[in-house]
Amino acid sequence: MSRIIAILIISFSLATSAIGAGKPLPARSEEPIKIKSDSLSADNTKKTATFIGNVAARQGDLTIYSDKLIVTYSDESGDVSSAELFGNVRIIQGERRGEAGHAVYDAKQATILLDGNPTVYQNNDKISGKVITYYLDQDRSEVTSGAGNRVEAVINPKGKVSDGQKQGK
Numbered sequence: 001m002s003r004i005i006a007i008l009i010i011s012f013s014l015a016t017s018a019i020g021a022g023k024p025l026p027a028r029s030e031e032p033i034k035i036k037s038d039s040l041s042a043d044n045t046k047k048t049a050t051f052i053g054n055v056a057a058r059q060g061d062l063t064i065y066s067d068k069l070i071v072t073y074s075d076e077s078g079d080v081s082s083a084e085l086f087g088n089v090r091i092i093q094g095e096r097r098g099e100a101g102h103a104v105y106d107a108k109q110a111t112i113l114l115d116g117n118p119t120v121y122q123n124n125d126k127i128s129g130k131v132i133t134y135y136l137d138q139d140r141s142e143v144t145s146g147a148g149n150r151v152e153a154v155i156n157p158k159g160k161v162s163d164g165q166k167q168g169k
Contacts, residue, residue: 031060033080035069047073055085062136064112065090066103080107089114091134096122098134110136127153 038053051057051069058064067087074081083105091098091112101116112134114120119128120141130146143151 033057033059035071037069047075049073057083061093063092064103064105082106089116093136096120098132100132110138112136124156125154127151 035051035055035057037051037055039051041050041052042048043050049071051071053067055066055069056063057069064085066085066089068085070084070086071080072082072084073079085103085105087101089098089100089103091103091114098112098114098118098120100114100118103115104113105111106113114132114134115130117128118130118132119126120132120134120143127141127143129143129151130149131144133142135141145151
């Protein structure tokens with residue numbers, strides 16, 4: 001039984017890696033953030049900017065889509081300190097992608113906390129739970145389950161397609 005658990009842990013760590021081993025990760029804070037949306041409302045007093053409608057935000061290798069994005073700026077530097085995303089959240093980084101109804105980005109920790117039916121995919125593998133913490137610069141994710149729920153992982157052998165997909169189509 002412990003051997004199966006060890007295999008699942010190793011497989012999950014491989015399934016959630018976005019960048020190959022040994023490659024240095026870029027300093028995210030040094031890259032510009034580019035955001036497009038249907039509308040923008042800025043509040044300099046509260047240090048927030050609210051983007052609504054067809055939101056697409058990109059920084060380096062990370063792209064985030066949502067219905068609404070609220071960005072909070074730090075008082076000292078004016079840099080983004082956090083962001084909250086609502087509705088149809090999709091995150092794409094390399095071969096890893098995540099989906100959820102809601103997400104919170106913490107710039108200092110370089111994490112995105114996904115909730116609202118979150119799922120992370122890589123290639124044909126998939127993992128879901130109540131909350132997924134996506135570590136942008138650490139090549140890992142953590143998944144927790146809620147009361148009465150369990151974490152679910154589908155890990156396919158390399159070169160195989162997942163259930164529901166047919167080869168050659």
